[in-house]
Amino acid sequence: MWCCLPVFGIALLMGASAARSAWAQPTNGGKIVGGPYVVNATPTSATLMWMVQTGEASHGFQWEHKAPALHAERIHMTGLQPGTVQNYQAFPGEAGKGSFKTPPVRTAPFEFVVYGDTRTRHDVHRAVIAGILKYSQPDFVVQTGDLVEDARDHAQWPIFFDAERELLRKAAYYPALGNHEFNARNYYDFMEARSYYSFDWGSAHLIVLNSNIGSIGPDKIARDAEWEEQTRWLEADLKNSQGARFRFIFAHHPPMTAVKSRQGQNQHMAALEPLFRKYRVAGAFFGHDHNYQHYWKEGIHYFVSGGGGAPLYDVDAPPAGITVKTAKTENFMVVKVNGAKARVEVFKPNGEKLDSAELGN
Numbered sequence: 471m472w473c474c475l476p477v478f479g480i481a482l483l484m485g486a487s488a489a490r491s492a493w494a495q496p497t498n499g500g501k502i503v504g505g506p507y508v509v510n511a512t513p514t515s516a517t518l519m520w521m522v523q524t525g526e527a528s529h530g531f532q533w534e535h536k537a538p539a540l541h542a543e544r545i546h547m548t549g550l551q552p553g554t555v556q557n558y559q560a561f562p563g564e565a566g567k568g569s570f571k572t573p574p575v576r577t578a579p580f581e582f583v584v585y586g587d588t589r590t591r592h593d594v595h596r597a598v599i600a601g602i603l604k605y606s607q608p609d610f611v612v613q614t615g616d617l618v619e620d621a622r623d624h625a626q627w628p629i630f631f632d633a634e635r636e637l638l639r640k641a642a643y644y645p646a647l648g649n650h651e652f653n654a655r656n657y658y659d660f661m662e663a664r665s666y667y668s669f670d671w672g673s674a675h676l677i678v679l680n681s682n683i684g685s686i687g688p689d690k691i692a693r694d695a696e697w698e699e700q701t702r703w704l705e706a707d708l709k710n711s712q713g714a715r716f717r718f719i720f721a722h723h724p725p726m727t728a729v730k731s732r733q734g735q736n737q738h739m740a741a742l743e744p745l746f747r748k749y750r751v752a753g754a755f756f757g758h759d760h761n762y763q764h765y766w767k768e769g770i771h772y773f774v775s776g777g778g779g780a781p782l783y784d785v786d787a788p789p790a791g792i793t794v795k796t797a798k799t800e801n802f803m804v805v806k807v808n809g810a811k812a813r814v815e816v817f818k819p820n821g822e823k824l825d826s827a828e829l830g831n
């Protein structure tokens with residue numbers, strides 16, 4: 471049986487089989503410069519998006535810099551079945567086709583990818599995406615922040631979307647806000663993003679925090695209030711998700727680091743560690759430091775995976791007593807959850823195994 475739902479004036483076709491199909495009307499004018507991609511996937515809904523350039527402009531102090539006029543187009547899909555593959559055609563042609571999986575509500579094996587800091591060295595960013603596509607078949611993707619060098623610069627987004635194209639059209643995307651997003655409207659528009667959020671995928675509860683304490687409000691009073699509110703939300707969310715088999719945390723800024731020049735910088739994140747312990751978080755994943763770091767501290771695995779393209783940082787001062795592995799290299803992480811087991815495998819873009827771990831408590 472087929473049904474046709476009007477969604478913001480655009481028709482969405484849905485089949486009754488496990489693999490469903492959707493199509494959107496072609497955009498009127500402009501050039502597609504990103505996507506298709508899917509964000510905010512829930513068991514029964516998701517947002518299908520693509521980026522359109524309608525022109526470009528230069529301005530007086532930097533004439534050689536041409537900024538594209540960009541906007542995101544989207545359809546909101548509703549009435550989806552949990553744990554199913556959704557096929558779509560976002561715009562005409564092969565490039566407009568893609569698929570994603572909706573989160574299952576029941577326990578079933580699943581796989582996701584974590585990586586971050588893709589903001590510069592676009593050839594490296596492409597190599598990381600190629601590695602992910604070769605060595606993983608993710609049900610969904612978590613990006614730990616710093617998608618681009620400066621989210622306010624329109625010129626950088628088509629480059630980001632071009633590098634990510636083949637991954638974005640295969641799995642739903644869940645980003646965290648990095649400092650290089652500058653809390654910019656572009657990030658919220660183009661990712662249909664929220665400051666912080668959580669979602670369930672089968673037996674796991676995943677929490678994505680906004681660790682950018684320096685930009686979450688216009689002044690210190692507002693920033694402190696916002697951080698307190700997020701911390702209260704975090705504790706309530708952790709408390710309410712104790713029925714999940716696994717709780718995973720994601721954010722841009724790590725609570726600890728092996729980069730000597732950055733040690734002690736993220737005290738607000740270190741201050742969350744007692745909550746992670748109290749509510750039995752299994753794994754916490756961060757970015758910001760452009761390398762790979764793995765810590766085992768009081769029953770929790772902490773990872774830093776900021777090797778998506780930004781210039782690498784030395785791992786010159788691994789913290790004593792908690793360090794499992796550090797490496798100055800590009801990387802991505804694959805997490806496979808099956809019943810009571812969650813296995814992490816970390817790779818260099820060429821597929822060389824960097825690290826592995828079993829999560830659980």
Ligand SMILES: [Fe+2]
Binds near residue numbers: 648
């Ligand atoms: Fe960063």
